[in-house]
Amino acid sequence: MAGETFKARLEPGGREFILHPGESVLNCALRQRILLQYGCRNGRCSSCKYLLIDGEVDLGNISSYSLTESEREEGWALLCQARALSDLVIREQPVADRDDAPVITPDDRRAEVVAARPLSESLWGLQLMLESRLSFYPGQFIEVEIPGRPGSWRCYSIASSPATPDRIELIVKRIAGGEFSGRDEHFTAGFKLAIRGPYGMSYLRKSDRPVLLVATGSGLGPMLSIIRSAAERQDPRSYWLYYGARTESDLILRDELRLLEQRMAHFSFRSALSAPAAGDGWRGAVGRVTQVLQREIADASPYDAYICGQPEMCEAVATLLLAKGISEDRIFRDDFFAASD
Template identity: 35%
Template sequence: MSYQVRIADSDHAFDVDDGESVIDAALRAGLMLPYSCRGGTCGTCMGDVVEGRIAYPDGLPPAIDADQDESGKALFCQARPASDLVIRVKEVREAGDIRPQRLPARVEAIEECAPDVRRLFLKLPRDKRLAFLPGQYIDFLLRGGQRRSFSLANTPYDDDLLELHIRHLPGGVFSGHVFNDLKEGALLRFEGPLGNFFLRDDSDRPMILMGGGTGFAPVKGIMEQALHLGLKRPMHIYWGARRPADLYLDSLPRQWAGQASNIAYTPVLSDPEPADEWRGATGFVHEQVVRDHPDLSGFDVYMSGPPPMINAAREAFAAAGLPSDRLFYDSFEAAPE
């Protein structure tokens, strides 16, 4: 049996399956409500039950008292509907609506994608969850106060593991550790989420998503969120790299493009060699975008990658008519060693 939950003062509603929490159902529907621990201990997800009834599977959670419960307050990470509901809660619409946390995480898996790229999968403690918007990043906290920033490559509705794409930088303190020493089961600490690079799903403009190198990571998260939401806007993905091996998850955007008529994918190589037998687009990825779309005035553009790519693309896209407020980007600055 399922119940419908409607968010007061909005046009958003979603169905909750039997035994499912309100927060889990909202995430499944592509809506972000505030949460943190998802275990009933922090109170971040508290809101009001305007109409209907709820129940808690294990009694009243620690972060809510009997008086609050009696007054209609609820912890939606634990609350299960016992009827159709109308709730009042602030939806997460901007990065500033989420408070960064400092959390430990255990390395669940390390996957080799390319000679110099690893996918890192992290598991949070059982009583913790990370609320984030697709495209945001986290900072690993290292000894001596050092930090290393990496974008999240997954979505909030699929957050059992946090996914990051790590490129090996010569002399890199953290990337060298990942490639040479880090083992499954190791414990890391991080702070996040951070950044203002995330999907603006209130627009109906066609989207261009451009990643350079491991800048594909946040593009992946944003695209998977767009697919989860069922967006029908035209979406054209561009991935810039030097050689074919650097397109380390090339089959994934090809799969997206093959499954939906509103999605296109163009990989672009800047330095292919004859042995690669490359027959696709060549040159700088931002130049290919302008060749394909000489008038960008009607588009939303999302891009992530190294600063030279970002800076060149900003100038080229502005010259092609892209409004400055429709350009969203994340520049992958390399930290000094």
């Protein structure tokens, strides 16, 4: 029946939440401060794959790569896409450090572009003034609705620290033809946007372990939020940032990173260029970020690792760190999956 609400129960444990019609199971859970495992929110990464013990869902528009035919038959669903057609019983899965940080209820709000500046040929810094304060953990992201396309959203990681909750910064890769990133008017002061959030599970965990941050391209955004807030809190942990780019002109915000290195006793950053231009005079590390990690990290077991950027890079770095001894539940990653493919 249209408009009917249902109930979800997580087993074991018995936690319950209400399922609203037309809203994904994941969104319903997060709005009721129930943390489930998830990543891209676009049906791409399969992080939100859960087994339905009982009940029926509309699986949504997902590929057979994200959820295979046999998984569908066995009762698995991607909860970021699935919408309830009945009450549900869902097999609960462990979430690393679930009690570390309570879920911040995601909310919708308006935002206005107050500044937009190119940081490199393709990466832009976008500052948004929010109509109301946004609480978030360093490492989380927001969604921006594509103007003129109601219900079509893009994820962008927050690069600023939570200390400025009404003014946030994003680092956006401008893609020619991209529905959000390709339009000049979206990068013009005064432009109004609808946003919602915060989302994401790759937020900085409380722990005593050294922190390894690995990013390429616009994946630097959430790492900046983590480092900026660590500097503000004078976090005693060690932070290591590995930042990969193609050429020297793609290495953004190096002056700020150097300043942070001077201000923070335990922060070091390493940049690696995969294709330094002949005239660059580059004396730093050369190669993909995985090659540099391969050379420089002998034992990854002591670290908490945060990885952000292109999915292929995230996968390669995670595989390498696992081979070097890190435990799977100490890897936190945001693969920047494209929503539209």
